[in-house]
Amino acid sequence: MKTQFVLLLLLTALLPRAALAQNCPARSVPTAGWTSRAQTIKTTHTSAVADLDAYMFTLTGKPEDRVGRRSNGLLVIHHGVILYEKYANGFGPDTRHITWSVTKSFTNALTGIAVREGRLSVDDSICVHYPAAPKEACDVTIKHLLMMGSGFDWLETYEAERPANSSVLAMLYGVGSDDMAFMVANEPKRDAPGTTWMYSSGDSVLLSRVVANALQPHHGEYYPWATLFDRIGAKNVTWERDGSGTFVGSSYVYATPRDMARFGLLYLHDGCWGTERILPEGWVTQSAAVNEAFKLKPITDDPTDVYGWQFWLNAAVPEQSIAQPFPDVPADMFAARGHWGQSITMIPSLDLVVVRVGDDRDGSTDFNELLKRAIALTR
Amino acid sequence: MRTTLGTTIIIMLGLGTSACGESYGNTELRLLVNFAAKETCSCVFVMRQSDAACLEYSRQFIPVGNVDIRHGQRRVDATQGGTWAGTARFVDDRLGCVLEPSGGP
Numbered sequence: 220m221k222t223q224f225v226l227l228l229l230l231t232a233l234l235p236r237a238a239l240a241q242n243c244p245a246r247s248v249p250t251a252g253w254t255s256r257a258q259t260i261k262t263t264h265t266s267a268v269a270d271l272d273a274y275m276f277t278l279t280g281k282p283e284d285r286v287g288r289r290s291n292g293l294l295v296i297h298h299g300v301i302l303y304e305k306y307a308n309g310f311g312p313d314t315r316h317i318t319w320s321v322t323k324s325f326t327n328a329l330t331g332i333a334v335r336e337g338r339l340s341v342d343d344s345i346c347v348h349y350p351a352a353p354k355e356a357c358d359v360t361i362k363h364l365l366m367m368g369s370g371f372d373w374l375e376t377y378e379a380e381r382p383a384n385s386s387v388l389a390m391l392y393g394v395g396s397d398d399m400a401f402m403v404a405n406e407p408k409r410d411a412p413g414t415t416w417m418y419s420s421g422d423s424v425l426l427s428r429v430v431a432n433a434l435q436p437h438h439g440e441y442y443p444w445a446t447l448f449d450r451i452g453a454k455n456v457t458w459e460r461d462g463s464g465t466f467v468g469s470s471y472v473y474a475t476p477r478d479m480a481r482f483g484l485l486y487l488h489d490g491c492w493g494t495e496r497i498l499p500e501g502w503v504t505q506s507a508a509v510n511e512a513f514k515l516k517p518i519t520d521d522p523t524d525v526y527g528w529q530f531w532l533n534a535a536v537p538e539q540s541i542a543q544p545f546p547d548v549p550a551d552m553f554a555a556r557g558h559w560g561q562s563i564t565m566i567p568s569l570d571l572v573v574v575r576v577g578d579d580r581d582g583s584t585d586f587n588e589l590l591k592r593a594i595a596l597t598r
Numbered sequence: 599m600r601t602t603l604g605t606t607i608i609i610m611l612g613l614g615t616s617a618c619g620e621s622y623g624n625t626e627l628r629l630l631v632n633f634a635a636k637e638t639c640s641c642v643f644v645m646r647q648s649d650a651a652c653l654e655y656s657r658q659f660i661p662v663g664n665v666d667i668r669h670g671q672r673r674v675d676a677t678q679g680g681t682w683a684g685t686a687r688f689v690d691d692r693l694g695c696v697l698e699p700s701g702g703p
Contacts, residue, residue: 282654283654309648309651310645314646315646378659382626382629383625383626388629389625389629391633391636392628392629392632392633392636392697393625393628393629396632441692444692457644457691457693457694458692458694459644459693459694459695460696461696462698462699471640471694473645
């Protein structure tokens with residue numbers, strides 16, 4: 220009797236610790252499909268819905284002129300439930316949309332997974348995992364790449380400026396396209412690693428190759444699905460690779476907005492999916508904090524640029540006299556953002572995820588205005 | 599005299615001089631055909647939009663000579679001036695499209 224009592228006591232002591240080890244309290248995630256309150260919200264928040272519709276889905280000019288906000292999809296998720304869902308221009312809930320640089324945040328996820336499995340540490344030199352890198356690149360660490368603080372010389376301009384000088388266009392479509400990581404690793408250094416921040420798709424692709432070398436031997440060619448997408452139930456994701464098989468970690472994830480929202484919920488929930496921990500404890504917090512290289516010297520013309528680890532932030536940066544970028548949005552907001560107006564936004568203090576896909580060619584979606592209107596649906 | 603004119607015309611064509619009179623270098627033409635091939639491929643086979651919508655989607659400032667969407671072979675070929683060519687192939691639903699090894703002359 221006494222032995223059984225002692226055993227029962229031990230069991231009771233051990234059970235909660237097993238749950239604490241994951242530190243993932245169960246939160247609302249769509250394990251059996253999405254719940255939508257969109258129809259109800261249209262009646263309880265009629266003017267807020269109309270305001271969001273009008274701001275995001277009013278087409279201006281002729282299609283071929285490519286002016287104004289050209290939304291293809293918009294999804295607002297509150298407490299894990301759909302409050303708003305709208306599509307246009309031939310896109311729907313089952314259509315995969317280009318995400319462009321939203322992809323960088325997916326690369327963050329794979330990096331976190333590799334860390335959690337003990338395959339790499341963020342303080343490792345990239346040369347530990349990518350032997351093909353030239354020795355001049357060995358002072359660059361995985362953390363430098365996460366921060367976009369590698370110091371590699373880079374010009375991140377797109378189609379509207381003189382294309383011939385663009386490093387990112389050369390990487391995606393020019394001399395680098397057969398082996399993008401190799402191209403990046405062989406760039407000369409503009410600055411010592413960790414001393415400056417400059418937005419670079421090159422850093423994200425090189426990071427993708429380093430992480431691939433850590434994960435692929437254990438999980439196979441389709442490791443992003445085995446380690447991430449299958450675990451969050453994202454069944455409609457495409458991730459394109461370069462000519463050498465490196466997943467293009469800067470630019471080429473395609474997904475349905477609902478699957479982008481699953482990714483958003485993973486980050487909203489501190490890297491947990493239900494009670495299962497996918498990203499290391501503290502990883503999301505670190506990723507959503509202003510990074511060290513950025514605090515030292517951000518090289519940018521845009522006063523709303525504030526950066527963590529492959530995520531955009533809404534924090535003021537006193538060291539650089541930078542004000543909070545999006546004044547009508549809570550300061551704990553962090554977001555994945557891509558060319559032509561793609562975004563996945565997490566606001567933990569509101570338990571909110573906002574996903575937007577579109578084809579803005581003139582950058583006319585004001586991020587603050589979009590999020591302000593999405594937040595109005597929760598009030 | 600005629601030889602000089604002929605040579606000048608050939609050089610101008612080689613540089614891809616557009617009707618507007620602006621000239622584009624080899625780098626830009628290579629980027630152009632590869633962008634057209636890869637982004638049209640992804641638009642058609644990954645995003646599953648119509649051919650017309652995808653040709654409009656991947657249209658850039660410099661019009662590409664020809665973009666050929668081959669549904670049967672699941673590939674897109676883009677050519678410019680009979681000299682520059684880029685091809686992208688659709689691999690599968692998860693891996694999408696990939697540019698063929700660098701084309702061009």
